[in-house]
Amino acid sequence: MTFASIMVAVDLGPQVRHRVRLSGHLADAFQARLIGVAAETPAYAVPPVGPTPGSAFALSASSEAVLQDLKRAHAAFEEAAGPRARVEWRSNLEFPLPFLIAQAAAADLVVVGSKDEAGAGLFAVDPGDAVMHLGRPVLVVPPEVDHCDARHVVVGWKNTREARRAVRDALPFLKRAAQVVVLSVDEGDGAAQVRDVVGFLEAHAVPVTALQRESGGARVGTVLVEAAAEHGADLVVTGAYGHTRLREWAFGGVTRDLQAGAPICCLMSH
Template identity: 40%
Template sequence: MTIASIMVSLDLGAAAAARVRLAASLAQRFEATLAGVAARKIPNPGPGEDLETIQAAYNEEQAKLGEELRRCRDIFEQNCGTGIRTHWQQAEADAASFLVRQALAADIVIVGREQDDRAGDTAASPGAVLMEAGRPVLMTPPGSDHLKAERIVIAWKDAPEARRAVSAALPFIRRAKQVYVVSAGEEARFDGAEQVTEFLGRHGAQVVTHLLNATARDVADEILQFTTREDADLVVMGGYGRSRLREWLFGGVTREFLQISSVCCLMSH
């Protein structure tokens, strides 16, 4: 597996520029094309407004939308550097939904860890993108502008989502200096971590297994502490969740990583 096409989500938040620089460095490393994507939906008019008022409000929102998307494109172009192939996509649409549609042409989609209040409606919800894109999603914490991925932690749980995440991460894993397959919880020793270690070894990875004692409530914290101790900067894991009337309900570990992870996370649903 190779990475030939990378897609990065743009918004007006403080972390957007660093996210583009990280995406551009990965595009250069893998000799991939980098696509910048931004969108925002124009809000519906309020109830009871007359046609003239509605048209005036729409024109105002159209002008605001054009300006915000122009600023997003400026952030992209000013931070993606030189020497890589790039292209830009924008639309009047829901940010997450548009990114999901464009993701059919990407090997990996890069999003921010959490929405910044200053990003406004141009910010794509990382949870929605993870659940709907059908592509591996690299979630970056605020301020992270480079990903060495020399030391990688695989947060292993034997489920289809984790298996897909490991497969998606192989281009990173093959280049890493050290990979840790970490399984946490009371049933960790029965979860197949040793088999995953053996599998990755066949792909040339320098890989070891670690089993961590943790209650179900503490799994995310234990994995993050392990990641810090081993000076790793990438966690690979499955993203577990489901939809209830378009509201995403995430499992505990996925939810915590979406909210608090201080390192990049490569997740697959």
């Protein structure tokens, strides 16, 4: 099992070159093709009643402005991707998320920026939306990070559909790792049993150990990041949105915390 095709969401933010470089390194590691994707809709002005003089010109000018921005995004992608042979570019005048969803059928892994990435704006895709709708594992990359060697990985474990899917989706990373720590966090109602997931990973020749922690009142996302730092990990693997997004928005949750503030890459599946 491997990643044969890695897709990266490209925007005009200052961090996009880091994200593309990271995606390119992963493409090299897995001998995969690298696909850059960008889209945006023109800012059409809607007349109040019927057509107005100059409206056709305004539509044309708005479309041309977006096309120029797409050319800038393409140039940034090509520069950061470098002279790799298996590189592809896809763009269109469309809303970014629907376009990315349509293209995701070609990808084994989709790489996006984190939620707190400043200045992304144009063409940017919310990582929570990506995880919920793409049907592919999503690698969320924080600002300033341009490598993810994934030699040491922490798996945040709870025996849920989302976590099981994430472990399966992450196997190409986990099988290459030197150390994988499966961490279950006791939030006061007992830690999740890890015997079966550890056995599953051992059957796939993954070098895995189990670890249990009490949250001690800390947020689970914080415990995961601290464990990653202790083990020198640059990748956290978790299921995403085990609770509804509305509940996470209102009360907070692991997915939201990691997407917004984790200093290392997070692979998420839903």
